[in-house]
Ligand SMILES: Cc1ncc(COP(=O)(O)O)c(C=O)c1O
């Protein structure tokens with residue numbers, strides 16, 4: 001196994017990929033790996049192993065879902081058992097009730113839930129549900145928040161939309177754009193001004209921003225949103241696709257003690273398989289079909305593989321003190337990064353972190369855009385050289401997993417030290 005060496009196989013796969021996929025990939029952030037993406041043949045614990053037999057410590061972890069690391073044995077065993085029994089029925093199976101109850105037992109705001117197949121579907125349906133429930137059309141989101149790849153979300157969006165310079169996608173009808181209001185994250189004055197002027201069905205927010213790097217909410221921001229939405233009759237949607245079962249077992253809502261009206265989930269609750277979920281109080285959720293008239297359906301909704309993978313993952317999170325352990329590892333990484341000579345700031349909430357060069361604080365998307373992205377990219381490449389895979393974009397999050405144990409962390413810290421010495 002090699003850290004540097006040749007990447008000849010990945011290079012030739014990339015050539016083929018460019019001829020068959022737009023931009024060579026099936027999700028844009030993957031094309032941000034320079035000079036071309038490495039092709040992974042195996043994920044094992046905290047590591048990914050490439051077609052060229054290079055081995056990287058993985059701090060991307062599928063962009064968040066793999067909080068236990070790759071191919072965690074207990075999850076794998078349960079998935080294999082389910083595969084033996086079949087993997088798609090188009091009729092209900094017991095495991096969907098088990099996962100729903102498990103999620104609801106950890107999140108007080110969730111009395112009922114609907115499983116879908118991605119975070120994108122979750123936020124799209126949550127917004128529709130909020131509109132149907134309130135009989136209002138407009139929504140409010142925040143600059144740099146990313147809620148997936150549907151029309152109502154691709155307005156001033158973070159993540160790859162920001163990385164590739166298209167926070168506002170082409171192809172979205174004017175009528176749709178007119179229904180989406182945008183405020184600066186952490187700016188309650190902007191929120192109140194809009195709520196006063198417009199009939200807003202819902203505010204949708206990442207309770208911790210994880211798609212412009214990591215940006216925590218300032219004290220009183222989330223509670224302010226809760227109060228304002230109550231005052232003006234709007235719903236509050238927490239998009240916990242990243243933070244759910246990551247920053248605490250009860251998500252950001254438990255972490256900060258704020259109950260949203262609707263929660264969207266994804267990533268970890270599918271244990272690495274495609275998933276999304278919309279959850280909330282009974283009287284809101286019952287607006288969804290077939291009990292209500294807000295339509296949602298899906299061939300793969302609540303498919304048993306995602307259900308069992310998610311359920312098994314949450315069981316391990318409950319038993320193995322996963323949030324605490326992963327947060328400790330993230331703290332070690334953040335502390336080591338913080339000793340870098342170049343001016344920077346490191347933002348961290350528990351097991352999510354990111355470094356921004358050339359700025360002294362990052363409190364919103366505008367601050368993140370001012371960070372020196374070229375330096376970040378240069379540092380990310382230095383890390384790759386020493387066998388560490390950080391997100392290839394300033395606007396993504398560094399995640400840790402249970403598999404980042406003492407030995408892996410020692411290797412990671414040594415690698416970061418080496419990368420820093422070559423970087424400064
Ligand atoms: C906060 C947030 N919401 C929604 C999404 C969309 O999820 P998916 O990629 O599963 O569609 C993502 C990530 O992609 C996300 O980070």
Ligand SMILES: N[C@H](C=O)CCC(=O)O
Nearest residue numbers: 027029063159160211396
């Ligand atoms: N930031 C995105 C989700 O959180 C990254 C995943 C993707 O767009 O492929």
